Amino acid sequence: MNQDYIIPDNWSIIEEGFEPERVCSSESLFSIGNGAMGQRANFEEYYSGNTFQGSYIAGVYYPDKTKVGWWKNGYPEYFAKVLNAPNWIGINVKVNGEMLDLNTCTSVTEFRRELNMKEGWHNRTFKATMPNGIELKVDALRFLSLQEDEAGAIKYSVTLLNSDAEVTLIPYVDAGIENKDTNWEEKFWEPLAVNENGVRGFVTARTLKTKYTACTFMSNSITVDGEVKELTPVAEATKDLLSHTYTTSVAKGSTVSIYKFAGYVTSMNHEVEKLEEAANAVLDTVTTLGFDGLLQTQKDAWAKVWEMADITIDGDVKAQQGIRFNIFQLNQTYTGADDRLNIGPKGFTGEKYGGSTYWDTEAYCIPFYMATKDENVARSLLKYRYNQLDKAIENAGKLGFTNGAALYPMVTMNGEECHNEWEITFEEIHRNGAIAFAIFNYVRYTGDYSYVPEMGLEVLIAIARFWHQRATFSTNRNKYVILGVTGPNEYENNVNNNFYTNYLAQWCINYAAENVAKIKEEYGDDYARIMEKVALTDAEISEWKKVADNMYFPYSEEHNVFLQQDGFLDKELITVADLDKSQRPINQKWSWDRILRSPYIKQADTLQGFYFFEDQFSKEDLKRHFDFYEPFTVHESSLSPCVHSIQAAVLDRMEQAYTFYLRTSRLDLDDYNKEVHEGLHITSMAGTWMSVVEGFGGMRVKDGMLSFEPKIPAQWNGYTFKVNFRNHVLKVNVTQGGTTITVDGDQDLTILLNGEKATAKAALKTI
Template sequence: MNQDYIKPDNWCIIEEGFDQENVKSSESIFSIGNGAMGQRANFEETYTGETFQGSYIAGVYYPDKTRVGWWKNGYPEYFAKVLNAPNWIGIKIYIDEVEFDLATSKKVSNFRRELNMKEGVYTRSFQAVTSNNVEIEVDVKRFLSIDIDAVGAISYTVKVLKTDATIVFEPYLDSGITNEDSNWDDKFWNTTNLSTADNRAFIEAHTMKTEFKTCTFMQASLEYDGNQISGVPSEKTDSFVSFKFEQNVKANSSITLTKFGGYTVARNHPNEELKQVANNSLDVVSALGFDQLLQKQNDAWAAIWDMSDIVIEGDVKAQQGIRFNIFQLNQTYLGTDSRLNIGPKGFTGEKYGGSTYWDTEAYCIPFYMATKDDKVARKLLKYRYNHLEKAIENAKKLGFSNGAALYPMVTMNGEECHNEWEITFEEIHRNGAIAFAIHNYFRYTGDYSYIPEMGLEVLIGISRFWYQRVNLSKDKNKYVMLGVTGPNEYENNVNNNWYTNYLAKWCINYTLTQLDKVKNGYSDDYHRIIGKTQLTDRECDKWRKVANKMYFPYSKEHGVFLQQDGFLDKDLVRVDDLPKTERPINQKWSWDRILRSPYIKQADVLQGFYFFEEDFSVEDLEKHFDFYEPFTVHESSLSPCVHSIQAAKLGRMEQAYNFYLRTSRLDLDDYNKEVEEGLHITSMAGTWMSIVEGFGGMRVINDKLSFKPQIPNQWSAYSFKVNFRNRIIKVNVTAKETTFHLTGTEEVTIRVNGKKVALFPDELTTV
């Protein structure tokens, strides 16, 4: 398979030439979404080649029964999966009575896909000789509306070349779909009603078990030679409905089908009104028409880009990479609904169940805080507060008590739905990421109100978990944590993972500090929380004792904290000494061999140095970076961004740049040979961090924004904007200078390379 077929371009993702080997990968790469729904870039017309059909509705999932070889107490009963939703994009096309199919066409030429990220539009064009020797030219435009997020639009134009031909379009809806990753091949959807009215069709269906009620809808119209061609109802089964439009098309003439479609969902509307809301949405977009709706789409994306764009000069691949990442993040989550979150694959595939991971708190929140406003990030935190009772329930299932909370590794509704024991039971560091996000949110936004209103209860539950998860080692006279899996999933069931132990100590101390702060400044909230949690001073003293006596494995020989007990017992062969034929090890080695190796999937100790950098000197970071990075294979999408930030902090800009390029083009260049399964959405926020926190050196220090700008040799300039406490600051960096432009009404003081710099509204400040 050709892995580097995407053409470099500043604003577009472009594929030229038709290669059936690339179809599934391109279906991922050219995916589109609007926060409420999303879809892979499947062909609208029938395609009998290898394909992965996927349309998804935000927040709609199915609890697929867990499939394991044997059962363990505490296992989640199901794995919540983002559901492949009823398909509304489908259009069967018949040319002189033969169904058109790119897979069986005699010739395909001038094939071109383009994802215009600036305008939020996906286009496809080609010429083909059909299996019955008719020559045609096709142009397709498709987008999912940002403004009217229940609706998407398709314009499908066929031009007949050389000879006249009879063309039949059959736009359809289909709810008889399955998931690519079903455990038991269950039926996920129950269709309850199909109906048509004029040129509109509706399928009302609900998910099995979870009973998410939806209405999938479409409206189709055909235009030829300036005239509207009428369609008639065509096929109707228990789960399929279509219209038929037929027209004889003259040689060198074009015919265009316009199709609007989408979903209304009972999460947002009363059950009995879903069809009416769908009708109303179609009324609105019909009145606008395709072109005007497209213009509104362009305007909506212009507003998004105005705040979130990062401009890179002198390096097209780097520019394309960061914009692709920013584009996909905004397609996945726009911050309009606190019931939603960000799945690792977004709307681009089904791997990982499409659920929420710790990635949101560790990687995504900084992006949304700086490119939206504090309300969006607060919604992500509220999502976790709303699931606190479930987190307590999850911990209780594993034997914890007294309100201890263990947030799930994977979730849709707060309930744990991941079923690999070494992750479900042991990768408990996810608890710490949620606590860190609360700290990070306040540090950046200055909005303390979240902590007394919601966050403190979350912190208490997490601290209770850590207190119960450790035990006192008489041999060490320290508290230890046994049987865990750190961020490095290439080592399972280890004792005293340094990162997890450090997080636990930090979480307890942070919770104790916030308890004092809330007690002294928010007495009503404090008494409400104490009454609800029954927290006592005696219990807090027990936590404090654990934090003060936490054990951290350390090597005097190497002068570094050890990733966990026994790390030095491994055969410490560096990655550079591994034959390239054995990479990636997760595809070439047995799991047994991986677990016994020193190889690190992603930042582990260095993840802790990233979170808590103020606790360590630059010399400490350098020593740990030099020790651990050579053993890191970066086979997690979350790894290169952290290493890029750390390398930049150490002034190693060439290494930082190479890590940046890897994280920004992870999917475009398919580094891990798996892009056909979907994109790595949550790690894309890490790409943004690589530039803003890595090259820009942005931090919040002593309540002020701070920068230490650097620039890779490959770039002539780069710029970005951040919203810091409702002040928009644009930063532009070149090799010679950095300029800052403040939008707002009040001046703000920042630090640049350690020195105070005053910024004044609408004035350019050069450093």
């Protein structure tokens, strides 16, 4: 059974009641971030119960040496660990000398958390009775500033309910933290300096190996019943921790509050020797604004985000809450402000998977960022891959590829492959195709072709060279085959002729050759520069084309479908409907051997190809393949339900499309995969957005025009979304009665609506 403790609400994630067994799950669900840093929703005060402490700085990682029982040529030397960064949220609370700890309190009542997505803050309140008999109420409000993205703020208030008492507040910053996920139980940080200056404190630490330096800082002030209390803190320091102790007498019914501004400045953005100076500058800015002033800038910044990115759903609160949760987390994870960064699958919510970049970015996230921000954000994500092209060529070289062939990594921080499972590292090569497809998708949507001659063609050539070398000519079939791969369905490893992989390889070669010809014809100077750099000849392109023109695709005449791979029909084809529910999820109940021999599909595989290349197949083709493969799909990847929702909508199967939508939008809120305690599924959240805009909204780009074929689930009264298409912001409003599309601005735009040309009227047009 899925969890169901999150209270439905249009704009907030809400939990009521304190249950220790769900603390770790809630720490994930109530996570906050601002693109530059993020943190799980850990308690500020000490907690002795089960918890997963996690704070993260974007771009900072540790190369944890690979731990395997064997070694093969080309195997990654390390796994890039998302680093648990120094903890700055800590505020220990003592009342009459006894530590406040919800795990030891004799009672905890009126416990409530709220993650307000509209305004970007997390609030936690509760009443508790401590073992010494003191009854108190706590109200803790926390946010990470979108505007001042190196800083966050906490207002932590304690109200005494049944007696006067001495209250001690001990804010601290702590660099002596460890990763939950580590191969060798190493610490990843080394302390460098601990300094304090009045109410301000600074702990500077450096990562081992990668040598990132971070100064974690804080500044604190105390009020009682709203009046500033001038208290001199007692500082205590160790080599990697600094605490300030404030003690004051508080009367029954009175409230003592601590305002804590804190955050990180790092060597990614500042000179190492000036980090403390930079930290002081940040503190000067935020303390001048004050807590309420900084909170107002937060509300304003999130209002601007929502103005463009919001999707409204009328008549279905759970569906509304789900989509806003997904959009909120995506914007917390990546803002587009720094082109050195990317979108990790867990974002700032956990350590699983490692790395900051997967093929998820290109396949799922770029459409969201293209449409809800502007083309520069998506261009930055493409530029990120261009900047790592040399590393991709190096990765391919380690596996024996030559002549500038590139294999982009499955998992990376700096372009170097750092995934630790051989069947993924060596075999899940379809990731190369997603990167090429993203270039095509970007040009198709934005109309900005300039990326291709400037950077993209070099990427396409290197990828085409890889596919040319990776294919093998089969004299038996008189075709080119691709052997020993893993497709998107990771429940099949080391298979031959995965349809999706083969189709991508053919398409990538053809797309690269097409763009070489276009740039030769239209961008002579760029063509000359690129050809000198990559030494590409017409003869080499002819060799590529032989592979593309003679690619083998496994096909079943009996079922009239492309086969997921050569041996798929050799399996015992028992559908998911006939699988004992007690065996689900199979990735937690079955041995890997049993999974690999089963017909069960983790996520869209052949159907992923039908999603990418929809225009190259008929609706009848899609129907046959959907009906054949979906019954074997267990959807145990977060990336699966969204693709199936879109395709079900294309097939007019709205009840099924709605079911898949609800699953993808509430994957974490309802914990479908029983793993939310490890962190959220950030990249698949972009797929949730796609399931509304591309699925129900039917948005496509056809002949350079935006096209819509809107549909609406029976459960909804209506829905709206906005997209930025080539600097035109369109608002789409779909109800059970029909569709209206307007343009924010003063220029009409010609679009396609249900296959016919129509005019989207300018909302601000003057007559």
